[in-house]
Amino acid sequence: MDYTLETSQQKEKLLKTIYTLQLKSISTLQTASPLLRGQRGMGMVTQQQVHELAGKAKNLCGDLDNIKNLLHYCQDDLVQQIPNPTGNRYGGVSGIHCSLDGSIYVTAESAPWVHVLNSRGQTLQSLPCQQTRKESSTFLPEDVTLTRRGMVAVADMMNGAIWVFNPHTTLPRGEWIKIRKVGSPRGIGVDSTGKILVADYAQGQVHSFALDHAFRILNIHSVSDLQGPRYVSPAPNGGFVVSEECGDVKVFMSSHKLLCSLSSKYGHQFGNPAGVCVDVDGSILVADEQRRTVHLFPENGAPICLVSTGLRRPTGVACSSFGHLFVADTGENCVKVFKYHVKAPYSPINPA
Template identity: 50%
Template sequence: MAHALETSRQQKEKFLRAMHALQATSLHTLQVASPLLEQPGGLGLLTGSYLQQLAHQSQGLCVELGHVAHLLRFQQDQLLRRIPTPGGVRGLHCSLDDALYLTFDETPCVQILDLSGHLLHTLPCSLPGTGAFVSEDVTVTGSGLVLVSSLVHRAVYAFRHLSEASQGEWVKILTFESPRGLGVDALGRVLVADYVSGLVHSFSLGSSFKVMGLTSVPGLCGPRHVSCGPDWGFVVSEECGDVRLFGHAHQALGSLSSRLEYPFGNPAGICTDPEGNIIVVDEQLKEVTLFPQAGPPVRLVSKGLQRPTGVACASHGRLLVADNGDNCVKIFKYQM
């Protein structure tokens, strides 16, 4: 451990020296070149080809320095805590106030916990006349409305509080062929990944759960999870396939694999952090990767996962990963 810390310290000192040398040389060159360039005599012995080469190299260096600045903000494999779960997790959502919402493979309820793992509340998943049901996924709207999807009932439900004394009830919002992943985009529209039909549905909810502006985006192959994306759009993970990107008007923007030539195994859970970075859990490769809006992918979790299926971001640079191989939610620190 001491050797690793000493090596890290030496690397940091070496990098700082290189950065200081680059800064000093740049300032010196600027001070010398500025008055000469202001003279009308031309460029001296500088040739056009040399200037073109210099401009190209400088552009490449600026890009690399931008990547360096980006990478310095992240950490890898820093596990903070494990939160045990009663079986496999199906749906995972972290609200703006850092409340953790979970649905499970065999337990018909939504559990609400804090990030220390303390149970805050339980919402039983039960319908009058049909009994308990297992929820596929869970999300929370900006107004605090809890939504779940059910494959068995082919529907999306919202939880309605009746009174302080009652437990509340689930209200059917819409019926779909095979609703799996749920999300809410930056405009407040509800997103539903319809697995078998290869669709993502988008709609707004008005008063009394009135559905408005229902739109369906076709052409997907096994959409599994859906989340808000950069620039007011949304992103979708396809089972054993790819991660697809869409704009604010539902226009297709390509995929992460085609943009970056990145080989996915089985992309599962997906989310977007406050900086617009897309984060993907790969169930087959057992890793979590961050895809910035500019620059190469960053592997945030490369070890210690058994069967990761879901991911969400919390405040203070924390990352929540549902690991069904260990029956727990693992909390990592991924930002400095």
């Protein structure tokens, strides 16, 4: 059968099914509503029938959510492959962050650099990770993010420190400022209130704190009892999402109380969860280093495998407001760009 004809028939059948459900539900509502409001009792409707109908309706709503999500997203749509700006001298790319304007910030294993790329993968700027006032002292960034003021912040696991690059100094090229000592910072992010989030791998904690204009630390809070936290990302509810090595992905509220774990909420089994990010729709995206996949966990519906093939060792992930997914593939030492939205959910150029 011709593929176009087959697809057209499938579309027609799906639309007819949804339209039939819509008509039947409206008809039943128009009949039942005045009877249930205007008379005593339930007529001949039994409690068991109500219970069964509620269960079927819940399952049907779940099926419709899944259909909506499967129409909304696409799988394994690789559109670009960006080589590591550092080259092959150091280890593979590991940390990645995408800003609102589409700029990409990349770190690599054992490389004392943060590279800033445009959306096409061209290098805009390279920041050497070096203490300006101590020319021989370099550090190795594990992960990268942007503060609310637009400054680059990195986690330095080797020295147990957080660094922020301040371009507004008397020095011509800016200056890295050491913010605080942390046990073993591995992942870094910024929550919706502007607080810096740090995944402390060895201590099993996530720290959050604010910075004032003089780079002083304010309002430190910590979440404990995590199993090897690796990457951390802000959550839609004002909290954060953190991946645990060889474990789970957990979502915390702004009060730092556990909201849920993705494995229990969605019945999903992780191998070795690594990079996490949250898109503009509030969906959580997780790279699984062991299974070599990236899954999307929507607010409603079942998990969706966005990338099922072509990854060797996915670590960091980031998504743009233009509907693109950036995966730091450490195994192939490059950033792979996938289109995962059928249509971009938001465009800063034309928000409408």
